[in-house]
Amino acid sequence: xxxxxxxxxxxxxxVNHNIHQTRQxxxxxxxxxxxxxxxxxxxxxxKFHFVSMVLLIAxxxxxxxxxxxxxxxxxxxxxxxxxEVAEITPNPARPGEDLTIKINVENTGDEPAEDVIIGIxxxxxxxxxxxxxxxxxxxxxxxxxxxxxQIRQRSKVELNFHFSVSSGARSGVHQLExxxxxxxxTSFSRRIxxxxxxxxxxxxxxxxxFPANADNSSSGALVPGEEFYLRTQVKNAGNGNAKNIRIMLxxxxxxxxxxxxxxxxxxxxxxxxxxxxLSFKLLLGNNARVQPYRIPLRITASNEAETLQINKSQEIGxxxxxxxxxxxxxLKFDPEMPERxxxxxxxxxxxxxGEGEARFVKARLEGLEGSGSTDAFLGRLxxxxxxxxxxxxxxxxxxxxxxxxxxxxxxxxxxxxxxxDLRFNVIRRGNNVVPFVLVAILVLAxxxxxxxxKGKL
Numbered sequence: 123x124x125x126x127x128x129x130x131x132x133x134x135x136x137v138n139h140n141i142h143q144t145r146q147x148x149x150x151x152x153x154x155x156x157x158x159x160x161x162x163x164x165x166x167x168x169k170f171h172f173v174s175m176v177l178l179i180a181x182x183x184x185x186x187x188x189x190x191x192x193x194x195x196x197x198x199x200x201x202x203x204x205x206e207v208a209e210i211t212p213n214p215a216r217p218g219e220d221l222t223i224k225i226n227v228e229n230t231g232d233e234p235a236e237d238v239i240i241g242i243x244x245x246x247x248x249x250x251x252x253x254x255x256x257x258x259x260x261x262x263x264x265x266x267x268x269x270x271x272q273i274r275q276r277s278k279v280e281l282n283f284h285f286s287v288s289s290g291a292r293s294g295v296h297q298l299e300x301x302x303x304x305x306x307x308t309s310f311s312r313r314i315x316x317x318x319x320x321x322x323x324x325x326x327x328x329x330x331x332f333p334a335n336a337d338n339s340s341s342g343a344l345v346p347g348e349e350f351y352l353r354t355q356v357k358n359a360g361n362g363n364a365k366n367i368r369i370m371l372x373x374x375x376x377x378x379x380x381x382x383x384x385x386x387x388x389x390x391x392x393x394x395x396x397x398x399x400l401s402f403k404l405l406l407g408n409n410a411r412v413q414p415y416r417i418p419l420r421i422t423a424s425n426e427a428e429t430l431q432i433n434k435s436q437e438i439g440x441x442x443x444x445x446x447x448x449x450x451x452x453l454k455f456d457p458e459m460p461e462r463x464x465x466x467x468x469x470x471x472x473x474x475x476g477e478g479e480a481r482f483v484k485a486r487l488e489g490l491e492g493s494g495s496t497d498a499f500l501g502r503l504x505x506x507x508x509x510x511x512x513x514x515x516x517x518x519x520x521x522x523x524x525x526x527x528x529x530x531x532x533x534x535x536x537x538x539x540x541x542x543d544l545r546f547n548v549i550r551r552g553n554n555v556v557p558f559v560l561v562a563i564l565v566l567a568x569x570x571x572x573x574x575x576k577g578k579l
Contacts, residue, residue, distance in 0.1 A: 202229065202230045202231035203227060203228070203229055203230075203231075203235055203238065203273070203302055203304060204227075204228055204230065205225055205226070205227055205228075205300060205302060205312045206225065206226045206228065207223065207224075207225055207314055208224040208225060208226050208280070209222070209223070209224040210222075210223055210224075210314075210316060211223075211224075213316075213317065214316075214317040214318055214319035214427075215287050215291075215316055215317065215318045215319070216287060216318070216319065216320070216321075217247070217287050217288065217289050217290065217291040217318065217320045217321075217361045217362075218287065218288075218289035219286075219287055220251075220284065220285070220286055220287070221248065221284070221285040221286070221287050221316070222282060222283070222284055222285075223282070223283045223285070223298065223314065223316075224280065224281070224282050224283075225280075225281050225283070225300065225314075226278045226279070226280055226281075227240060227270070227273060227278060227279045227281065227302065228273075228277070228278035228279075229273040229274065229275055229276070229277060229278070230276065231275055231276075232275050232276075233275055234272050234273065234274050234275055235272065235273040235304050236271070236272055236304065236305055237269070237271065237272075237304065237305045237306065238269075238270040238271075238272075238273055238302065238303070238304050239267055239268065239269055239270075239301075239302070239303040239304075239306075240267070240268045240270065240281065240300060240301070240302055241266060241267045241268075241300065241301040241302075241303075242266045242267075242283065242298070242299075242300060242301075243298075243299035243300075243301065243311075244266065245296065245297055245298060245299060246288065246291075246296075247287055247288035247290070247291035247292075247296060247318065248285045248286075248287060248288075248296065248298055248316070249285055249286045249287075249288065250266055250283070250284075250285055251264075251284045251285060251286055252264045252284050253268065253281055253282060253283045253284065254281075254282045254284070255268075255279065255280060255281045255282060256279070256280065257270055257279055268281070285298075287318060289361070290361060291318050291320060291361060292318070292320060292361055292362075292394055293318060293319050293320045293361065293362045293363050293394060293426065294317070294318060295315050295316070295317050295318075296315070296316055296317075296318055297313045297314065297315055297316070298313070298314045298316055299311055299312070299313045299314075300312045300313075300314065319362055319425065319426065319427060320360060320361030320362030320363075320394060321360050321361070321362045321425055321430055322358050322360040322362045322363060322364035322392070322394065322423065322425055322430075322432065323358065323359045323360030324356055324357070324358055324359070324360075324364060324367065324392070324421050324423055324432060324434070325356070325357055325359050325436070326354045326355065326356055326357075326369075326419060326421070326436045326438070327354070327355050327357050327397070328354060328355045329352070329353070329354035329355075329438050330352075330353050330354070331343075331344065331350055331351070331352060331353075331438075331440050332350060332351040332353060333348055333349070333350050334348070334349035334350055334351060334403070335348075335349070343440070343441040343442070343443045343534070343535060344406045344410075344440060344441070344442055344443070345406070345442070345443060345444065345445050345477065345478075346378075346406055346407065346408045346409070346410040346442065346444075346477070347405075347406065347407070347408040348405075348406050349382065349403065349404070349405050349406075350403075350404055350405075350406065351401055351402070351403055351404075352401065352402045352403075352404060352417060352438060353399070353400070353401045354399075354400060354401075354419075354438070355397045355398065355399055355400070356369055356389065356392070356397060356398050356400060356421065357396075357397035358392045358393065358394050358395060358396055358397065359395075360394055361394050362394055362425050362426070362430075363391065363392070363393045363394055363425065363426050364391070364392045364393075364423045364424070364425065364432070365390060365391045365392075365423065365424060365425075365426060366388075366390065366422075366423055366424055367388070367389040367390075367391075367392055367398075367421070367422070367423040368386055368387070368388055368389075368420075368421070368422045368423070369386070369387045369389075369400055369419055369420070369421050370385055370386040370387070370419065370420050370422075371385040371386075371402055371404075371417070371418075371419060372418040372419060372420040372435060373385075373417070373418065377415075378406055378407040378409055378410035378411075378415070378442075379404050379405070379406060379407075379415070379417060380404060380405040380406075380407060381402065381403070381404055382403045382404060382405055383402065383403045385402065387400040387402070392423075404417075406442065410442050411442065412442055412443055412444050412478075412534075413441075413442060414439060414440070414441050414442070415439070415440050415441075415442055416437040416438065416439055416440075417437065417438040417439075417440060418435055418436075418437050419435065419436050419437070419438065420433070420434070420435045421433075421434050421435070421436065443478065443533075443534035443535060444476070444477040444478030444479070444505075444533070444534060445476050445477060445478045445533055445534065445535055446474050446476040446477075446478045446479060446480035446503070446505075446531060446533035446538070447474065447475050447476030448472055448473070448474055448475075448476075448480060448483065448503070448529050448531055448538075448540060449472070449473050449475050450470060450471070450472060450473075450527070450542060451471040451472065451473040451508050452469075452470075452471045453468070453469070453470055453471075453544065454468075454469050455467065455468055455469070455546070456469065459547075459549055460517055460523075460546065460547070460548045460549070461517070461548065461549050461550070461551055462517050462518070462519060462520040462548050462549065462550055462551055463516060463517070463518075463551055464516065464517075464551065465494075465514060465515070465516050466514070466515065466516070466517065467512055467513070467514045468487075468512070468513045468514075468515070468546075469510050469511075469512050470485065470498075470510065470511040470512075470513070470527065471508050471509070471510050471511075472485065472500060472503070472508060472509060472510075472511055472529065473503075473506075473507070473508035474503040474504065474505055474506065474507050474508070475506070476505065476533070477505060478505070478533045478534050478535075479502065479503070479504055479505065479533060479534075480502065480503040480504075480531040480532070480533055481501075481502050481531065481532045481533065482501070482502075482530075482531060482532050483499075483500040483501060483502070483503050483509075483529070483530070483531040484497070484498065484499045484500060484529070484530055484531075485497070485498045485500065485511040485527060485528065485529050485530075486498075486527075486528045486530075487513050487525050487526070487527060487528075488525065488526045488528065489524060489525045489526050490513075490515060490523070490525050491517065491518050491519055491523060492515045492516050492517040492518045493515060493516050493518070494513070494514050494515025494516055495512075495513055495514050495515065496513055496515070497513075498511035498512060498513060503531070517548040519548065520548045520549055520550045521547065521548060522545060522546075522547055523545065523546050523547070523548055524543065524544070524545050525543075525544050525545075526541055526542070526543055526544070527541065527542045527543075527544055528540075528541050529541075529542075
């Protein structure tokens with residue numbers, strides 16, 4: 123075999139040398155023609171150049187054919203090995219499943235091929251398991267290099283290779299490489315493209331509920347009659363690409379949720395591992411009860427080959443609660459005109475005008491110039507209930523007074539705090555008797571004038 127291979131190589135080298143020399147002679151060839159008249163010369167030159175170009179092109183084509191490499195084949199002496207893929211099952215391959223590749227190693231030469239070694243280059247995402255073939259009898263081979271003692275002339279050997287496909291394999295065309303050696307001297311490799319098609323898996327993640335009048339603050343709770351946004355992401359958590367994705371609100375006629383915009387969101391393509399944002403605007407009807415609700419969303423899509431249809435639903439939870447709202451219903455003093463240095467009571471009546479219950483209601487005055495009580499605890503206020511917050515104090519100065527009322531309470535949405543600026547007047551002590559004294563003086567003056575005029579004084 124070694125002698126045949128060396129002889130084969132020498133013959134090739136001689137042919138290559140002769141071809142190269144012929145090519146150079148053709149490219150640098152010069153021709154000498156006898157002198158003729160101008161008309162004859164032009165006609166002769168044209169014919170001669172045409173024939174020369176035809177010969178040159180034909181020679182170059184022959185050279186290209188003779189020097190072109192042979193793909194997926196090895197020639198040694200009178201043997202000629204080549205690899206053909208007979209079957210790939212399943213095609214396309216599926217992540218997490220098994221894959222079988224049937225190949226034929228054929229010797230089309232006139233002599234037997236001896237000591238043939240077939241190797242497997244394990245490339246991600248394919249994991250070699252074992253192979254089967256008639257040359258092994260009824261058993262299996264678990265090695266990645268396979269030895270075949272002889273492949274007879276004009277015959278072939280069938281080999282079945284079994285792989286597993288990684289569960290994380292992405293969709294696309296991947297490669298498996300086979301190497302062939304004969305007698306340890308010459309070799310070639312053959313890459314087999316294998317299409318892997320994973321299945322998409324669409325899920326909704328990062329879902330949030332935003333009241334329409336809020337500044338991007340998600341509470342997860344709503345009040346009846348409120349407009350809101352449902353914002354979420356659709357993520358392809360599978361290992362295959364998805365197309366024609368539709369996410370739609372799947373509300374029935376009895377639901378208090380009313381879509382205010384289109385209730386279907388469309389995405390043309392979503393590759394494995396990627397995601398897309400979507401948003402729906404809805405109205406929670408005034409008739410909604412205070413209870414948890416679920417907003418159903420339906421997802422439809424297909425894989426790239428449209429062999430798999432996705433039709434699944436996912437529910438988004440939202441709480442419907444009632445919110446309390448505290449207002450100042452009235453303000454009065456006892457006595458009605460606060461007087462500096464005198465005890466006075468400020469009576470603030472607080473009312474719950476919201477739909478929910480207010481708990482742990484308390485009020486506090488800040489900025490009061492005087493001594494006394496500046497805190498009041500009201501406790502619980504149901505819807506439409508009111509209660510007085512009484513502050514008793516002694517003003518330290520007269521004139522206009524500015525104070526701030528703070529009210530704190532808790533409802534189903536959490537803790538709340540509101541403030542209100544209040545203004546009132548405080549009079550001096552005794553200011554209230556001045557008018558009576560003036561009136562008395564005027565009456566007395568009038569009486570004296572009358573008596574003097576009558577001569578009685």
